[in-house]
Amino acid sequence: xxxxxxxxxxxxxxxxxxxGELVPVDSLNSxxxxxxxxxxxxxxxxxxxxxSQYVCLNLTLKDILDPSSPEPEVTQLEPFHFNDEVDGHSSxxxxxxxxPGKNSGQMSESNPTVLEVKILTVSxxxxxxLQKERKLKTPEPSIFQxxxxxxxxxxxxxxxxxxxxxxxxxxxxxxxxxxxITIPGASCVQGEGQGSLNTMKTVTVPEGSILAxxxxxxxxxxxxxxxxxxxxxxxxxxxxxxxxxxxxLDSYRIMIVNTVLxxxxxxxxxxxxxxxxxxxxxxxQHFLLxxxxxxxQSEQDLLDLEDMLEQSLYTGxxxxxxxxxxxxxxxxxxxxxxxxxEQLAGAFLYLLGALNDKRDxxxxxxxxxxxxxxxxKKQILSQEVELVKAILKENFTQTEERPFSxxxxxxxxxxxxxxxxxxxxxxxxxxxxxxxxxxPQFTWNPSALHSLCALYGSLVMLQAxxxx
Numbered sequence: 001x002x003x004x005x006x007x008x009x010x011x012x013x014x015x016x017x018x019x020g021e022l023v024p025v026d027s028l029n030s031x032x033x034x035x036x037x038x039x040x041x042x043x044x045x046x047x048x049x050x051x052s053q054y055v056c057l058n059l060t061l062k063d064i065l066d067p068s069s070p071e072p073e074v075t076q077l078e079p080f081h082f083n084d085e086v087d088g089h090s091s092x093x094x095x096x097x098x099x100p101g102k103n104s105g106q107m108s109e110s111n112p113t114v115l116e117v118k119i120l121t122v123s124x125x126x127x128x129x130l131q132k133e134r135k136l137k138t139p140e141p142s143i144f145q146x147x148x149x150x151x152x153x154x155x156x157x158x159x160x161x162x163x164x165x166x167x168x169x170x171x172x173x174x175x176x177x178x179x180x181i182t183i184p185g186a187s188c189v190q191g192e193g194q195g196s197l198n199t200m201k202t203v204t205v206p207e208g209s210i211l212a213x214x215x216x217x218x219x220x221x222x223x224x225x226x227x228x229x230x231x232x233x234x235x236x237x238x239x240x241x242x243x244x245x246x247x248x249l250d251s252y253r254i255m256i257v258n259t260v261l262x263x264x265x266x267x268x269x270x271x272x273x274x275x276x277x278x279x280x281x282x283x284x285q286h287f288l289l290x291x292x293x294x295x296x297q298s299e300q301d302l303l304d305l306e307d308m309l310e311q312s313l314y315t316g317x318x319x320x321x322x323x324x325x326x327x328x329x330x331x332x333x334x335x336x337x338x339x340x341x342e343q344l345a346g347a348f349l350y351l352l353g354a355l356n357d358k359r360d361x362x363x364x365x366x367x368x369x370x371x372x373x374x375x376x377k378k379q380i381l382s383q384e385v386e387l388v389k390a391i392l393k394e395n396f397t398q399t400e401e402r403p404f405s406x407x408x409x410x411x412x413x414x415x416x417x418x419x420x421x422x423x424x425x426x427x428x429x430x431x432x433x434x435x436x437x438x439x440p441q442f443t444w445n446p447s448a449l450h451s452l453c454a455l456y457g458s459l460v461m462l463q464a465x466x467x468x
Contacts, residue, residue: 004169004201005031009211012082012117012161022161022212023054027303030056031209036074036120037061038157040215041147043310047353049266049453054155054215055310059141061156061218065134072130074120079164082115116164117211127226136224144220144237146315153236155215156226167205263396266453267389270460276347277464284332288348289465291325293374296355296367301326306352309333312340313349347461354457362454366430369423370458374466380420381463383413387424388456391433395444402444431455 009024016022025031033056034040040054062072147154219225221238277285295301305326312319318338319330333345355362362370373381387410394404414421428434432448 004203005205008082008115008169008205012115013212015082016080016119016161017212017214021214022159023214024212025210026053027300028203028205028209029300029303031205031211034157034160034210034213035060036122036157036160037072039064039218040155040157041152042155043353047266047269047350047453047457049269049450049457057143057154059143061130064137064141065130065224066137068134072122072126075123077119077121079116079118082117115167117161118164119159119161121159124228127228131223131225136220140220148237151235151237154218154220156218157213158216158226158228159214160210161212163205163207163209163211166207168202169205170202263393266392266396266456270457273347273350273457274461274464276343277351277461278467280344282467285465285467288329288332289374289462291329292351292462292465293371294325295329296371299364299367302352302356305329306349306356309340309345309349309352313342313345351458351461354454354461362451362458363430366427366455369426369430370462372419373423374462377419377423378466380413380423381459381466383410384424384427385456385459385463386410388427388452388459391428391442392449392452392456396449398444399446401446404442404444406442427455 005028006024006026009026013022013024025034034054037060039057039059039061041057043053043055217227217231217234218236219227219234220236227234277288280288295305308319308322308326308330311317316339318334319340321327322330329348333340333348335341355367373384387406390406390410394406395402411424414424431451432445433452434443434445
């Protein structure tokens with residue numbers, strides 16, 4: 001179950017931005033950062049297959065322009081009131097094409113939300129006036145030199161959704177289920193699973209918290225400009241020589257390869273990121289896995305570790321010393337001088353991206369299922385990988401719902417194993433892929449693609465550490 005803050009942020013975005021231009025803020029910890037005029041960049045170590053997140057630079061547009069008065073305006077639209085409550089849901093579904101069976105259950109969910117928000121936006125006229133009246137400061141911020149070198153783009157926040165009053169969010173969920181599976185032609189391959197899971201979350205959202213934001217690309221060349229209409233071909237900084245040309249060609253090649261190869265590109269990307277973890281000493285693999293399992297209990301600890309790794313890899317400054325499991329992980333990703341070992345830390349950051357990416361990542365229910373899988377059922381991890389791999393390979397380019405089947409041997413590891421069945425169904429259902437149909441079969445849900453990619457990436461990366 002996603003956090004109460006994340007859940008309400010996504011719901012507000014769905015109501016206010018059907019075209020997907022608004023980006024939900026991923027955590028309460030980030031809810032003060034994405035204000036209008038704030039400068040952001042996209043995370044550098046991510047995947048082609050789950051969406052990029054934005055990182056604040058702790059700079060605003062005002063910081064890079066010559067001072068002037070009056071200060072640029074922000075228009076406040078009339079407030080919106082949200083009174084949303086979801087209470088109760090139950091389901092009973094059938095499962096799989098080559099694997100007849102039944103997976104039934106009841107799920108009750110209560111999400112009372114009373115929220116008052118306002119939209120802060122910068123009008124097009126304000127941007128025009130700023131561009132005419134305010135020039136770029138010299139010298140420019142030192143971080144811009146690194147951004148130029150990397151060929152990265154910069155973005156400016158043009159709109160934000162802000163809470164008018166303090167709000168208390170509560171989210172509770174109770175899930176009970178029963179599963180049964182039988183593989184034709186193999187009477188010994190049968191399994192039943194039964195269990196329940198109860199979760200409740202409460203969070204206080206202060207007045208003035210940012211729930212969502214919209215960005216536009218910032219252009220810094222002879223003059224500065226803000227592209228209110230998206231243009232993928234325009235770069236923030238002007239191309240310089242062969243390095244920029246190669247960067248552009250490489251980005252274009254990646255886009256084409258991704259389009260043509262589909263799942264094969266994802267598989268190659270994940271295996272490449274996994275490699276540094278497979279080369280570690282087995283004791284270090286085991287240590288990192290156990291420390292990560294501890295962090296999976298805390299969403300905020302995972303986010304904090306990801307932020308520290310991202311910031312240190314980006315700036316080259318060693319991460320600050322911290323206590324506990326986070327500190328233990330960081331110390332084992334550093335060399336004798338305190339610098340992060342780039343390939344190893346990058347691989348770990350990639351894994352955290354699959355676990356943490358708030359738009360496509362795993363839910364905290366899946367985090368708990370992964371803990372059970374790696375603590376009690378490590379022997380079936382490879383089968384889970386192969387199952388998710390087969391589902392993605394079969395459906396990666398499918399854009400419509402459709403029935404499909406898989407070889408029965410891919411599900412043989414649930415034979416007579418209640419926990420195996422519960423774990424497998426739980427991991428898939430939380431991605432949005434239910435085992436259903438009038439005739440026993442899988443039904444593909446296109447909206448599950450990105451979450452399944454994140455699940456596949458997480459499983460493969462964890463497998464590298466679990467081999468110890």
